[in-house]
Amino acid sequence: MAEGQTGPGTVALWPKNPHAEATVTLVRERFPDAISDVVEYRGETTIIVRAERIEEVCRALRDAPELRFNFLADITAVDWPEREPRYDVVYHLLSLETSAVIRLKLRVGDDETPNPEIATVTTVWPAANFFEREVFDLFGIRFSGHPNLTRILMPSDWVGHPLRKDYPLTGIALPEPHWGGQIPFDQPLPPGTGAQTLRTPDGVAEAPAPPNDADDTR
Amino acid sequence: MQTEERATTLEVDESEQLEGGARRDYMTINMGPQHPSTHGVLRLILTLDGETIVKAQPDIGYLHTGIEKTAEGKSYFKALVVTDRMDYLAPLANNLGYSLAVEKLLGIEVPERALYARVILAELQRIASHLVWLGTSALDLGAQSVFLYCFREREIILDIFELCSGVRMMTSYIMPGGLQADLPPGFEQRVRDFLALFPKRLREYHDLLTNNRLWVDRTKGICKLPAEDAVRLGCTGATLRGSGVAYDVRKAFPYGGYERFDFDIPVGANGDVYDRYLVRMLEMDQSLRIIQQALDGLPGGPWQVDDPKIVPPPKYMVSSNMEALIHHFKLYTEGYRPPAGEVYVRTESPKGELGFYMVSDGSARPYRMHVRAPSFANLQALPLMIQGAFVADVVAAIGSIDIVLGEVDR
Numbered sequence: 001m002a003e004g005q006t007g008p009g010t011v012a013l014w015p016k017n018p019h020a021e022a023t024v025t026l027v028r029e030r031f032p033d034a035i036s037d038v039v040e041y042r043g044e045t046t047i048i049v050r051a052e053r054i055e056e057v058c059r060a061l062r063d064a065p066e067l068r069f070n071f072l073a074d075i076t077a078v079d080w081p082e083r084e085p086r087y088d089v090v091y092h093l094l095s096l097e098t099s100a101v102i103r104l105k106l107r108v109g110d111d112e113t114p115n116p117e118i119a120t121v122t123t124v125w126p127a128a129n130f131f132e133r134e135v136f137d138l139f140g141i142r143f144s145g146h147p148n149l150t151r152i153l154m155p156s157d158w159v160g161h162p163l164r165k166d167y168p169l170t171g172i173a174l175p176e177p178h179w180g181g182q183i184p185f186d187q188p189l190p191p192g193t194g195a196q197t198l199r200t201p202d203g204v205a206e207a208p209a210p211p212n213d214a215d216d217t218r
Numbered sequence: 219m220q221t222e223e224r225a226t227t228l229e230v231d232e233s234e235q236l237e238g239g240a241r242r243d244y245m246t247i248n249m250g251p252q253h254p255s256t257h258g259v260l261r262l263i264l265t266l267d268g269e270t271i272v273k274a275q276p277d278i279g280y281l282h283t284g285i286e287k288t289a290e291g292k293s294y295f296k297a298l299v300v301t302d303r304m305d306y307l308a309p310l311a312n313n314l315g316y317s318l319a320v321e322k323l324l325g326i327e328v329p330e331r332a333l334y335a336r337v338i339l340a341e342l343q344r345i346a347s348h349l350v351w352l353g354t355s356a357l358d359l360g361a362q363s364v365f366l367y368c369f370r371e372r373e374i375i376l377d378i379f380e381l382c383s384g385v386r387m388m389t390s391y392i393m394p395g396g397l398q399a400d401l402p403p404g405f406e407q408r409v410r411d412f413l414a415l416f417p418k419r420l421r422e423y424h425d426l427l428t429n430n431r432l433w434v435d436r437t438k439g440i441c442k443l444p445a446e447d448a449v450r451l452g453c454t455g456a457t458l459r460g461s462g463v464a465y466d467v468r469k470a471f472p473y474g475g476y477e478r479f480d481f482d483i484p485v486g487a488n489g490d491v492y493d494r495y496l497v498r499m500l501e502m503d504q505s506l507r508i509i510q511q512a513l514d515g516l517p518g519g520p521w522q523v524d525d526p527k528i529v530p531p532p533k534y535m536v537s538s539n540m541e542a543l544i545h546h547f548k549l550y551t552e553g554y555r556p557p558a559g560e561v562y563v564r565t566e567s568p569k570g571e572l573g574f575y576m577v578s579d580g581s582a583r584p585y586r587m588h589v590r591a592p593s594f595a596n597l598q599a600l601p602l603m604i605q606g607a608f609v610a611d612v613v614a615a616i617g618s619i620d621i622v623l624g625e626v627d628r
Contacts, residue, residue: 014322041559042322070449073564074590078577090575092562092590096449096465103562127452130598138286153279153627162287169291 014043019100030060051106055119062124067100069093075131077139079165085109120146138163251280255358255613258623269608274601281627289587293553294320302388305625307350310343311567313392319563319574320394323556329520332396333475337512341505346375347568348498355617359436364426371419378408395529396522409513437492441603441615444489452595455570456497457619461489467566479511491618527554553582569593569620589628593621
């Protein structure tokens with residue numbers, strides 16, 4: 001299939017959510033300065049919200065009597081290293097009562113702030129707890145006001161954030177002796193353990209500075 | 219790090235001297251990650267007051283295999299196989315979610331035969347997954363015989379999957395664009411035999427457990443989850459429905475042809491372990507109904523889209539047809555390029571709402587594949603559920619939310 005071309009019956013296959021228009025209108029009316037764009041693709045509506053307003057917008061959507069977005073399905077992020085702002089943080093909202101669906105998206109991160117900070121939505125939906133921890137762990141985006149912002153999937157002493165696009169895919173320096181030989185339990189690990197090196201076809205490149213360990217609380 | 223771990227393994231947090239020489243201690247202990255009833259490598263850090271849970275903190279990530287990162291380095295065609303490994307008790311449900319997401323990115327729809335076959339397979343997979351849940355959660359509470367019976371029936375389903383795909387578990391049989399191969403001769407008969415057999419067996423499970431005094435005592439009123447907490451904490455699947463919220467993606471947002479079938483959603487009332495148990499037991503009945511209808515309506519015809527750029531050409535053509543050879547080569551080396559865009563596809567896996575968020579930048583690899591894993595979200599409700607419960611009931615609670623750690627950690 002050629003690029004940009006769509007198959008037969010695309011429009012009928014993925015109908016728009018009947019509440020999408022109402023949701024967009026509500027956000028536009030209540031927060032005219034917070035909404036920066038509305039995108040539609042394959043029947044899914046995305047509202048792009050300014051990062052500093054996300055908590056207010058979420059709260060308003062949850063409490064709106066005709067929409068009642070009472071369920072946070074998911075939070076995740078996408079890294080676009082060439083773009084500024086660099087990260088998309090994506091919220092999938094759902095209403096179990098009205099079956100309304102919306103995707104909120106905000107854009108954060110630039111060269112000065114490798115670990116951008118946005119407000120948590122755990123105050124709106126407690127479900128955000130694990131999702132925000134996962135985004136923090138894998139992307140290094142911080143959520144201010146989160147009750148327990150620690151790594152969730154990676155070990156607590158891990159350096160770097162694996163789902164960033166510039167995360168090295170190979171080369172973790174292992175201690176001597178190699179894992180084949182056991183390090184006694186109470187002995188400290190040699191310095192440099194876990195430091196990442198990038199192995200290229202020309203040999204081992206210089207270890208890149210861990211992207212953000214300066215302000216990383218791990 | 220290691221010494222730190224050891225220090226937190228066993229620690230007496232607070233202790234006070236009571237009258238008569240007794241002492242009262244809050245103690246923090248580890249449950250897992252190698253505990254047999256945590257269903258994998260889940261570690262729970264429990265703060266106890268005697269036998270009562272004061273606080274519980276799940277610690278996950280022991281099975282983190284970077285599936286989302288791995289998928290970014292593979293073509294859409296090849297990233298399918300990593301989805302099998304997430305919820306390894308329901309690989310076909312994962313395949314279905316992934317395939318629907320990629321098809322939505324591509325803007326294609328699959329032929330009728332594939333649609334019906336997918337529904338049959340997904341529902342068989344739901345029964346198989348529920349059978350593992352039933353067997354293991356009953357085993358955790360001491361009902362050992364149920365386990366063996368459940369695995370006996372699950373074996374029949376796995377045999378059907380093996381007949382279709384050659385593989386018992388990691389089938390990758392449902393793929394973007396349809397199925398890997400046509401349903402084999404004998405498939406229909408095997409499924410019909412299963413449909414004839416299984417209701418009787420399901421009755422036997424009910425006889426063993428549903429009114430069993432020991433089972434009811436261990437599960438009824440235990441580890442309650444109120445409906446509003448289940449919603450606030452993002453629970454889906456039987457964990458949410460057991461609390462009385464009738465949300466099933468197959469009904470709320472029908473996908474893959476589910477709107478054509480007649481079935482009900484069992485809903486609990488009390489949100490305890492027993493209700494979650496009953497919801498899953500009754501769901502198996504509904505799955506049988508869906509399979510019956512889909513099997514009766516199963517049409518003939520193609521089982522893949524008619525587009526050699528998305529599905530590989532038949533093997534016999536590759537050696538005789540130049541175009542087929544080129545398509546074969548292109549598909550396996552480079553793959554197809556969906557137009558740039560993003561989709562989120564929700565499906566009802568046996569564990570709950572399984573969401574695939576796929577971002578395409580127009581290249582041959584997914585720019586980002588995020589999985590909204592139902593077990594991951596359901597696990598958030600566990601600390602609330604077991605607060606104030608006994609240590610022995612933690613096992614019942616973990617069994618009742620039916621988590622698979624491969625999916626929690628991805």
